Amino acid sequence: MNPSVILALLTRYVLLYTRNPVRLFELFFWPIVQLLMWGFVTGYLQQQGDGDFSKTISFLIGAIILWDALFRSQQGVAISFLEDVWTRNLLNVFAAPVRMTEYLAATFSVGFLRVIITSLVLALIAWTGYAFNLFQFQGWLIPYYANLMIFGWSLGILSTAMVLRWGHGAESLAWAIPFMVQPVAAVFYPVSSLPAWLQPIALALPPSHVFEGMRAAVAGKDALWSPMITAFSLNLVYLAAAGAVFALTMRSARRKGLLVKVTSS
Amino acid sequence: MPAPLLEVTNLAKSFGTFTAVKSVTFNVNPGEVVGLLGVNGAGKTTLLSMILGLITPDSGSIRVFGMDLAKQRLAILKRTNFCTTYASLPSNLKVKHNLRIFARLYGVKNPSRKVDELLELLEITRLADSITGRLSAGESTRVNLAKAILNDPDLLMLDEPTASLDPDIADKVRKLVRRVQHDRSPAILYTSHNMRDIEEVCDRVLFLHQGSILAQGTPAEIVDHFQEADLENVFIKVARSGEVVTP
Ligand SMILES: Nc1ncnc2c1ncn2[C@@H]1O[C@H](COP(=O)(O)OP(=O)(O)OP(=O)(O)O)[C@@H](O)[C@H]1O
Ligand SMILES: [Mg+2]
Numbered sequence A: 001m002n003p004s005v006i007l008a009l010l011t012r013y014v015l016l017y018t019r020n021p022v023r024l025f026e027l028f029f030w031p032i033v034q035l036l037m038w039g040f041v042t043g044y045l046q047q048q049g050d051g052d053f054s055k056t057i058s059f060l061i062g063a064i065i066l067w068d069a070l071f072r073s074q075q076g077v078a079i080s081f082l083e084d085v086w087t088r089n090l091l092n093v094f095a096a097p098v099r100m101t102e103y104l105a106a107t108f109s110v111g112f113l114r115v116i117i118t119s120l121v122l123a124l125i126a127w128t129g130y131a132f133n134l135f136q137f138q139g140w141l142i143p144y145y146a147n148l149m150i151f152g153w154s155l156g157i158l159s160t161a162m163v164l165r166w167g168h169g170a171e172s173l174a175w176a177i178p179f180m181v182q183p184v185a186a187v188f189y190p191v192s193s194l195p196a197w198l199q200p201i202a203l204a205l206p207p208s209h210v211f212e213g214m215r216a217a218v219a220g221k222d223a224l225w226s227p228m229i230t231a232f233s234l235n236l237v238y239l240a241a242a243g244a245v246f247a248l249t250m251r252s253a254r255r256k257g258l259l260v261k262v263t264s265s
Numbered sequence B: 001m002p003a004p005l006l007e008v009t010n011l012a013k014s015f016g017t018f019t020a021v022k023s024v025t026f027n028v029n030p031g032e033v034v035g036l037l038g039v040n041g042a043g044k045t046t047l048l049s050m051i052l053g054l055i056t057p058d059s060g061s062i063r064v065f066g067m068d069l070a071k072q073r074l075a076i077l078k079r080t081n082f083c084t085t086y087a088s089l090p091s092n093l094k095v096k097h098n099l100r101i102f103a104r105l106y107g108v109k110n111p112s113r114k115v116d117e118l119l120e121l122l123e124i125t126r127l128a129d130s131i132t133g134r135l136s137a138g139e140s141t142r143v144n145l146a147k148a149i150l151n152d153p154d155l156l157m158l159d160e161p162t163a164s165l166d167p168d169i170a171d172k173v174r175k176l177v178r179r180v181q182h183d184r185s186p187a188i189l190y191t192s193h194n195m196r197d198i199e200e201v202c203d204r205v206l207f208l209h210q211g212s213i214l215a216q217g218t219p220a221e222i223v224d225h226f227q228e229a230d231l232e233n234v235f236i237k238v239a240r241s242g243e244v245v246t247p
Helices: A003-019 A021-048 A054-086 A090-094 A100-130 A134-184 A196-203 A206-218 A226-256 A258-264 B044-051 B073-078 B095-105 B111-121 B137-148 B167-184 B195-201 B219-226 B231-241
Strands: B006-015 B018-028 B033-037 B059-064 B080-084 B155-159 B187-191 B204-209 B212-217
Touching: A003 A021, A003 A054, A003 A100, A003 B095, A021 A054, A021 A100, A054 A090, A054 A100, A054 A134, A054 A206, A090 A258, A100 A134, A100 A226, A134 A196, A134 A206, A134 A226, A134 A258, A196 A206, A206 A226, A226 A258, A258 B044, B006 B044, B018 B044, B018 B059, B018 B212, B033 B044, B033 B195, B044 B059, B044 B080, B044 B155, B044 B187, B073 B080, B080 B137, B095 B111, B095 B137, B111 B137, B137 B155, B137 B167, B167 B187, B167 B195, B187 B195, B195 B231, B204 B219, B204 B231, B212 B219, B219 B231
Parallel strands: B033 B187, B033 B204, B080 B155, B155 B187
Antiparallel strands: B006 B018, B006 B059, B204 B212
16 A cells, blocks of 8 residues: 555545535534434433433433444545545546555545544533533543444445445435444444344444443443454454455446446446 | 557457447557547447456456556556546546646656646646636646646547537647657557547547447558548448448
């Protein structure tokens, strides 16, 4: 891999964001809306009931912020690719001396930057609005974020492969993929609350282990390394599988002439 | 005779049951300008895409600079470039940014200086700060040409560079291609539906029809071969009759 190629591709994506304020807006709009909405909902529930909802609020806010990391990272990969499709630039890039790994690494970096920026903004809002301190997780934030981000990359690669294979028709799928995973990834509720038959599936997904860990920490339990290691091992498997799917899709796209076609349609 | 720079041997490509290119063989020598002529759907773009590694052939081989494209794609692409109506530079960035980014992708030393130099050569320095997507067809063709010569390619592929240009700009683009050819002497593969392009720019013409090479030679030889008044008439004759004539 040639770092200067990756940096050149990354420059392009960063220029896109800085040139267009609407893109920056898109970066913050949804997570902020979600934070506000769930904050108000739990606030309302707290007024209605007589139980202590403070833990519930923390669970939810923590989940929203961490989920956003997975989502942003997936979008960083998928949107960067779509950007090249939309602007009919794919041909130029793929006929330049750019390795697929360099291309993917650039999109990963876009995901990484998006995650860092939105997380900081969300952490600030959660802290001022709900007295939720994201940094209460201290060093554990690193395995949390790393695992969620890597899983986001894998989903992003899969989304990219789908657009490559099915063209513009698959674009909406590229947006939807994270939300197909969300219900079984134990984001807002523990794995144990899922139907028994879904639980093994949940446990096979890296984010479940992160969200379980986060809830345990909020509940004041001791944080454990083993779930993080499980998540990381699973992530390696998913990333390798997504990479293989992408390589195969690329090969078949070259055979079917789709690289020329997806851009010109 | 120098060793050929591009050797295409028995190249074939089908999409499903449709054969777009069937058993095409030709060479291009260093510094030679070869025109690809043929009706819509003759297989010109498919052929160029295969040489760029964007489409995998079903059979046959492509060797560029003495290397096998199937094995050394990256090394070949470093010394190759192209410009096509089917792609454009990212519409939402400034011209100079787009060009600098591609200069870096091609490993050009001192990208900013190279870009300034090319903008001047193509007489589009004033467009450096324009948003790429807002350029007129003629302007964006010249920007795409600038991208295509960023790395001083030894093999340059131009797919319909004069499509949708007015006669004045088309003439300028032809002159530019000849100038680039004169100054840097890359081998050029050039497709066009404009016979004037072919006559003015190309040393040799490959006449592609239904995926096969129907005739090849200098523009004058092709005209002679078909016993027509000029290339335009040859083109119309072939398009209408679909006859398969072997040279
Ligand atoms: N990816 C693809 N899948 C299916 N058919 C394709 C594909 N790409 C090209 N074709 C078909 O192959 C034939 C050759 O196409 P090609 O684009 O190479 O023609 P061309 O000579 O460049 O034509 P034009 O002068 O119109 O640009 C056409 O009939 C086209 O429909
Ligand atoms: Mg074409």
